[in-house]
Amino acid sequence: MAISWIKDVDQALAEAKARGKAVLVDFNAAPM
Amino acid sequence: MERFIGENFIPAKIHIKEQPKTFERFGVQWTPTFVIFDADRKERRRFEGFLPADDLIAQLELALAHTAFAQGRWADAERRFRDVVNAHPRTEAAAEALYWAGVSRYKGGDPGALAETARSFKEQYPDSSWAKKASVWTTEAPANRG
Numbered sequence: 001m002a003i004s005w006i007k008d009v010d011q012a013l014a015e016a017k018a019r020g021k022a023v024l025v026d027f028n029a030a031p032m
Numbered sequence: 033m034e035r036f037i038g039e040n041f042i043p044a045k046i047h048i049k050e051q052p053k054t055f056e057r058f059g060v061q062w063t064p065t066f067v068i069f070d071a072d073r074k075e076r077r078r079f080e081g082f083l084p085a086d087d088l089i090a091q092l093e094l095a096l097a098h099t100a101f102a103q104g105r106w107a108d109a110e111r112r113f114r115d116v117v118n119a120h121p122r123t124e125a126a127a128e129a130l131y132w133a134g135v136s137r138y139k140g141g142d143p144g145a146l147a148e149t150a151r152s153f154k155e156q157y158p159d160s161s162w163a164k165k166a167s168v169w170t171t172e173a174p175a176n177r178g
Contacts, residue, residue: 027055
């Protein structure tokens with residue numbers, strides 16, 4: 001089960017509000 | 033790990049090179065930093081640095097437990113904190129979870145929960161900072177209790 005990471009924090013927060021879920025934001029600097 | 037995150041969170045990943053202003057907006061100064069918000073956009077937990085998978089899941093479960101606690105859902109919070117202790121007993125999150133499980137139970141109306149938790153710390157995680165914090169509960173100190 002791959003994670004569908006969102007790249008927009010505000011979009012994630014809005015989706016969380018609509019679905020009643022928490023948001024996990026991973027701030028990272030991993031090699032691209 | 034993937035299933036747990038997918039089932040419990042809306043996941044977002046922000047890269048320093050792509051979105052430096054988002055780092056600035058949320059005051060993130062190191063990577064990796066994980067920030068957990070509840071559904072009402074309130075930040076409930078933040079932790080920095082790499083963690084092995086078991087520790088990372090424990091921290092995320094702890095975040096959900098703290099969210100329940102902050103919302104006054106004492107029974108749900110206690111269950112979630114105890115789940116952290118039981119499922120991830122060797123992580124740093126476990127001692128913190130044991131402490132807050134006791135507080136949740138106390139807040140839920142069990143006046144003996146704090147002393148019971150202090151006794152538990154004599155058996156589990158006796159050298160943790162959370163055991164020191166709970167040590168006051170072995171004596172009556174109601175002024176310190178919220």
